[in-house]
Amino acid sequence: MSESTVLTMDKVEAGYGGGLVLQGLSLELAKGTITCIVGPNGAGKSTVLRVISGLLKPSSGTVTLGSEAIGGKAPADILRLGIAQVPQSGALFPDMSVHENVMLGGYPIRRERALLKSRIAMVEEMMPIVKERAHDKAGNLSGGQRRMVEISRALILDPSLVLMDEPSLGLDPKSVAKVAAVIRNMASEGRTVLLVEQNVRLGMNLATHGVVMEQGTVRLTGDAAGIADNPEVASMYLGKAIEK
């Protein structure tokens, strides 16, 4: 484990009752990097995120944040430690306003009013939509706008690690570009980003590091460009080499 390692997963096994989805997965994330997990459907990509965020308890192995073991902790505790998750879709509260949705991101710090207020102001500055559409119901936003609000909500706790499940899913190219810019911006602020992408081309262009998963384990890791160029990856998951 190097100095800048933020999160380590060591030989993690986890599943949903019907069998193990993660079968001894090991992974390291360095501070300020964007790591993208790719792999075929059913490889366990989203399950990695669920284990880190505490939505799924690992049956064995360790998950360590800094020097603290977090495997099996409750989602609320993991949030407080600075790991926020932006899930695949539909994470918002559709009948609540954008402002309320973002505010609820601060649920764990609700008693520290001044802090919450300053965080909301910080997010409003980073993500203009939060202020522009403050009083609109989240359910009335477009897919791209919802994704922005979901990211805003995750940022309220000023997380050191942000988990994102398919941030480009269902978005038009313009929105995808906006989301990508926000992700790069987060990394440049020193946050670590772990994302899962079906869109390998987009994911590897965005990421600094790539992880290829297969059947619940890590098949390959490396810098994103290397993964994108790897002929084995290309033929395994894409049928052809990745265009750059």
Add this chain to the structure above:
Amino acid sequence: MQIVQVLAYGILLGGIYALLASGVTLIFGVLDVVNVAQGAFLVFSALFTWQIWDMFGMEPLLLIPVMGAMMGIIGWAIYRGMLIRVAPQGPGMTVLLMFGVALTMEGILNLAFGNKFKSVTPAYFTESLKLGEIVLPYPQLISGVLAIVVLGAIYAYLRFSWAGRALRASSQNRDGAALVGISHKKAAGFAFAIGAATAGVGGVLLAIMYPIFPATHYEWIARLLGVVVLGGFGSIPGAIIAALLLGTMESFASTFVPQWAPLFFYGTILLILVFRPQGIMGSKTREDVA
């Protein structure tokens, strides 16, 4: 003038239906549990009110916070003790459980109070407020107004407090709520407590309006479910609109065609549901739009 009188009476009745049904719809919204014991909670509270009034002769309305808190605690205990274990088995099992709770409560009440009608009759029981030609009996007026006030207070609490926000978040998106650190179990226990507390408050109001005996809970739960289905399961604004609509319908029917009053109540529900199966404010399920 008679129309205004009937309308006023209908709104007061609707206010009471709204308070009681909002408890059922709140519980459903957060827990996906159809609380068929809400009628039993209501009668339980009403008969306890009668007992205390009968023993001490005190003003029954003073019991509103007491009965609200008592039913809230009982509701929370039922959730933590029983419902939480049965909930993973799905809505069918939770309905059976709550039906069992209702029958058990009815049995206890039968043993304690006997199968006889009880009425709480404070001094103002037979008096009315006269505004020109409009005559509003005090029990109905007081109960209706208090129901609306309590409902307004609950609504404001759910709207502006963190506990209320957490509860609404959990009802709109359970996974999304977990992601921001809201415990579904806590939100659900809180929702069940508030839902049961509305029956506690409602029981006191009911006791000064109608004679009660244990088995009347069947009649009440039928009405409440009717209101909730019409409003759209899980929607509090829907339940309020439906309650006011049905209260007014019932008031008109019982004034002009009394023998048809129940038909008007349930007929309205049937008719609206033919054209709007999801209820007045109900949203279509996720499966419909996916």
